[in-house]
Amino acid sequence: MSQISATMNPNSSHPIDITPAHEQEFAGFGQLFSSLKRHRILLCSVAGGTFLLGGVAIASLKPYYQSVAEVAVGARGMISPSQLSPYADHALDLVALNTQLRIIKSPAIALMVTQRLHLADTPEYEQALRPSILSKLKRSLGLQTAEVPLTHEQHEELVSDLLMQRVVISNDGRSAILEITARSATPNLAPAIANAYVHAYLDFEQQAKIQAARNASVLLEEQIAPLRERAIQAEQAVSRYRQEHNLHLLGDDAGNDADRKGRIALPATTNDVRLTQMNRELGEAEADLARKQAIYNQAESDGNIETITAITASPLIQSLRLQQARVNARISTLAATALDRNPELIAAHAEAARIDDQIATESRKLLQNLRYEAETAQERVNALKERTNTLQANATEEEHADIRLRQLVGEATAAQSLYRDYLSRVGQISAETAIQQAEARLITPADQPLGPAGPPKKQYGILLLLLSLALGTGAALLRDRSRSTLRTLSELEQQTHLFGLGALPRFEGSLRQQLSSRHSLYGRMLNSMRAILTFGNPSIRTKTTVITSAVGSEGKTTLAISLASSVGALGKRTLLIDCDAHRPSVLLSLGLNETADGFIREALPGMDIFVASQSSERGVMNFEALGQFLEAHRDDYDQIVIDTPPILSFPEAGVLASFAEGVILAVKWHHTPASAVLEAQRILRTHHANCLGAVLTFVDIENLHPEESVRIGEYAYYRKLVSAP
Structure with a gap:
């Protein structure tokens, strides 16, 4: 082709559809690994800190011992056999069994065990009922009133409540055997508590039957x-x-x-x-x-x-x-x-x-x-x-x-x-009454455990390791997701649905030097972007192109100059129009001075410059005069590039976009948030502008992360040329 694009109707073709598929909205394993690698310090800090604190907490856990006793409830929980139902003795009366289970779980039994074993005087339960350090601190600061001293009976009730939390009484639902599991910090106390529970339950049942017989005897004696x-x-x-x-x-x-x-x-x-x-x-x-x-x-x-x-x-x-x-x-x-x-x-x-x-x-x-x-x-x-x-x-x-x-x-x-x-x-x-016995019997007495039953520190350590890794990974991913700026062309396309035309690197020295050097990395990446605009999809081939950005200092003027110069370097006639009436900077970027009519010919090989804001009041753009100028000079140039002010700061840039067949947005790498680009797109749509795509500017090639160099990593070989004149 002899020019970047032929004059065309913007509605003759549709923009490139780069909307990602549903599954592409989620990061792949490679992106996930790259995110974790990028935030590896945060990941290691969170995971290591969590594991260290959890390890200290696990190491401080005191061992506890468990002992189990088994007791069988009496014949009242069974249905008597008969000739009609010889196997009826195997049918449990669940109501009676649950009643016995609730009796042995009752606070009355726990209080009996507490009084028999004098648990209120044991160091284990005395320490458990002592006020915590936080309570003592609040009391010393006057934030909490001093507690009234407890009586011996109240102290025993508190101990019995604590005891109920450390004793588990269960039934498998298939037999009339109750299993009593007692837990204690000392190996001698655990079986004592379990056996005391059994004996307290048996005594309770026996006393209940004796009392019932006595009541009947008293009633008969009264008669x-x-x-x-x-x-x-x-x-x-x-x-x-x-x-x-x-x-x-x-x-x-x-x-x-x-x-x-x-x-x-x-x-x-x-x-x-x-x-x-x-x-x-x-x-x-x-x-x-x-x-x-x-x-x-x-x-x-x-x-x-x-x-x-x-x-x-x-x-x-x-x-x-x-x-x-x-x-x-x-x-x-x-x-x-x-x-x-x-x-x-x-x-x-x-x-x-x-x-x-x-x-x-x-x-x-x-x-x-x-x-x-x-x-x-x-x-x-x-x-x-x-x-x-x-x-x-x-x-x-x-x-x-x-x-x-x-x-x-x-x-x-x-x-x-x-x-x-x-x-x-x-x-x-x-x-x-003299021979009453409880309708329950001890099957297996609790023995002294051979070793501690817990806590399972190994399992806790594995869970802590998994939890630490999960928290570290979550913190790294949250930190990565909380970042709103755009870093890669893939993120640009996924979050804004704009086609990524290319990326331009950060450079040192003047723009004129970068454009005039044949071995400049900047020039190579610019030529790559120009090739996309020249030979790419017909929907992005335009003769009049507006270069703008969402906010200021994103390199839109540099992009406009570079694009126009690149076309002029091919021997084509290019016109660059500076329409930034608020802060015109095209001439300043090239080190040129203003002229009387605002027209500078051959500012760069094949490129003329027209400062449109010079012909009107400063800060005010004469759109009618600009339209007449474009109509008069359209046929004189192969490519016309218009540099506009930031669209979010000066919405009239959207009006300028209506003068062109396409719009290219400059997006500063690691600086511009996706929300700003989306808002700029919304303003452009209100003016029916044809957005061709976006270009990442000021890319730091030397500090690219692996996932950021996926589409521009081919230039890694030329990183040493970044600062070349």
Whole structure:
């Protein structure tokens, strides 16, 4: 081609689409490694400091010892086997098991262990409860009020709370064995705490059973006193009546004739026979009433209807218990193999809840039936008494004394029978209280550990190393990402979507020397950029080109002079127009003086210069005159380059861009932020300017990082020529 570009319509072709693909927006491993290498000092400082501090903290960790004890809960946690379900003893009652687990985890057990082992006086727990250095400092500075001295009981409660944090009690969900793991700083204290927990739990269970038996005994004793008084009064009434009416029973009163109280030395009559039978039925009815009333009163006072044989022996209750055992077995199996939100596990829990509700409902119905039976027995006793009274009213005067005596004997017999029954039950409960044992047993006592269980310093060290590297890498990447300036053509294209036309290096000496030297690195890189503009995509070939920048001091004037001079060096006619009305610097850069008409011919080989701001008021650009000038001289030159002021400082530069077919932005290396370039693009778009691309200026070839020299690293061989004249 004979010129940089042919005159063309800017809309005839589209700008180069250098929008990166989605995966190209992320840095590759090479860029990541380069970023880490660039900030290796920061990476090593952060990682080393973190590892050093963490290592000191890990080294200062004191060893601790763990000891494990195992205890099996009692048979109440199991369902009794039967012919219908021979394997029911393997079905755990999870509710009962969880209840025992909560009991052994309770603060009451922890307080019992604390008091038994005198943990409040051990150095380990005394040191743990001492105020921290920070608290002492705040107290000395008056920022914190002095704490009120604790009582011995409060001190023990604090120690028990701390103890609960150092003891782990767990169950595998498949057995009735509880595992107690105690942790301590001394090897002797860890097994002592674990074993003390077991013994405290066993004692707690035993005391609970003994207390329940004592409560039942007290209740029966409260009922025995009036029964004894009633039996004595009945016997006294029989004795007084016999003496008053000169009556006696057949046989010796002191003998062992069981029927002597039912036979009277009087002729047997019809009323006598009926009254004898009626008194016998009345005695049986009163004994039955006393038994049913005692069962109902015990169930109502204890609140535990499951201990009543009349309820537990119900076929319906037994059937529901069997269903409950099966459902609990299924829950145990699902809990060991499925998650909490498993539909089958949720359905099994719902079924178990439904069966529990049904058992409770049926139990209440049976308890209500017991009350009805007691009331019915009372009504029967009342009916028998009424019938007895009727027979007594019909009795003759001679039979009246005998009937009354038999009635008194029947009442005395019933009172004595009820009294003996209650007395027997009190003796039985007293005997059971003396032999009560907890429904749990120690399986494996805790032994003294052979060595410390932790802390796992090796694992902590590995995690600390990984964490230190991660923090160091994160700090390096954060430092790299926090940088907003542009350093490479790839960053320029990725962040601004502008085509990177090339890069111009920093140089020493005058611009004229760089342009006139054949071996100048600056000239070589300039020729590379000119080749892109000459033989590249048609969309970047323009005849009239505006050179501008986002902010000042980015080398736009140097770029404009260099581009125009490069074209002129090929023997083409080039016109450079200085349109910076605020600070014209083209002539100053080349060491030239102003002329009267602002026109300087052959300022450099093949390049003329026109200072447009010289023909108008300083600081004000005459756009109409500039348009007429361009129209008049367009055909006289092969290439026209227009130098404008910074577009963000002087937005009228966007108007100047509308006079040209394309715009090139100068971007200073390691100086211009991407946000400034994007804002300059936005202003150019408002004036429908065709942005051809951008050029990195003032690149320090000697100090390029590896990732920065990817597209301009071929010039590394010529670095020694940077400062050449």
